[in-house]
Amino acid sequence: MSGPIIRPYGDTTGDGMVQLSFTLPVPHDKLAEGAAVQLANKMGMDPALVVHAKAMGPDFTFFVVYGRVAHLVDLDKVEVLERDYPLLSPKEANLVIRKGLRRRLVVVGACIGNDAHTVGIDAILNVKGFAGEKGLEYYRELKVVNLGAQVAVPELVTRAKQERADAVLVSQVVTQREAHLLGAKEMAAAFRESYDEEHRPLLVVGGPRFHESMAPDLGVDRVFSRGTTPGEVASYLVHALVSQRKGVLVHAS
Structure with missing residues (x-):
């Protein structure tokens, strides 16, 4: 029917x-x-x-x-990518990280290449957050390193290694001549070349011209598009880096 x-x-x-x-x-x-x-x-x-x-x-x-x-x-016939992880409150996310990792989860974020638009990355990382939700800096069990704008990919890889990053978040707003796609692919290739797969940080990109289905083509683990909130990103990081890998049972409120 x-x-x-x-x-x-x-x-x-x-x-x-x-x-x-x-x-x-x-x-x-x-x-x-x-x-x-x-x-x-x-x-x-x-x-x-x-x-x-x-x-x-x-x-x-x-x-x-x-x-x-x-x-x-x-x-x-409409195809959508459904969220495959539970949404957690900051308290719940902190509890899962503390129980599963027994240390703070390290997140390094940046706008790469010539992209100087930090509104997106700041909305996710800064305490003030976005859409009524606090940013990742608000989470006690997250260590957030925001490198800001126009960060070269080699610099991002080096800093991620220095910080022993569990996840790298990259925001790309500039889209002329597919700059956001090229930048994401360059970033993914650099990390895969510099790390063995077992120890590579989780690679996440976001921006208004991305679609969630692009992740395999870009070589990243997850893509977030327009309207994404800090809580969604934090919940995904906990799901991918703690719940799945450590087998921690999550009960979202």
């Missing part, structure tokens, strides 16, 4: 209306707006209406186009 079939919602239920934004390398004029409509039509929007157009310098125009699509979504 097939699952529910849905259509996009705009003004009324099931009307198929969607809104799309993009930039074309043309000056802002009537020809540019016609080009935007043509592109939207080729993408399946019919009719398509330019509801916003703004010049981005002399040679580019940014558009917002609104229109109807005929495409349907079968919810039974």
Whole structure:
């Protein structure tokens, strides 16, 4: 039996209306707006209406186009990566680490390469945290080393060895020319070359343009995408580094 079939919602239920934004390398004029409509039509929007157009310098125009699509979504065929570990409170996570490791769990974090956007890594690591949750520095049984922005991969590997890191967290926000993917792959390759697999730290990357399913292709252990909270990251680290490896039973509240 097939699952529910849905259509996009705009003004009324099931009307198929969607809104799309993009930039074309043309000056802002009537020809540019016609080009935007043509592109939207080729993408399946019919009719398509330019509801916003703004010049981005002399040679580019940014558009917002609104229109109807005929495409349907079968919810039974949507693929998602479900969380496979329990969410723990800071108290629960500290207890599992203390019981399983009998020492503090060491986490080294950084933005690598030319990436200077520390908002993401700071939201996960700093005490102030994100979305109402305290960052990893708040956890008594975690030792957090935040290296900040524009850290070279060799420097990250060296520091991870010095700190005897259990896990390395890398945030990548810059995505031009697939910089986030290339950076993650370079980081993963460097750690796998510098460590034997048994002693390699857990490799975790995150950023708004990543998808959880990318981990195998990037060579890392876990990928976190937009909206990830510190509690989710802390719970994963405890699950992967303590519960699974040490056989500690976890009871989440």
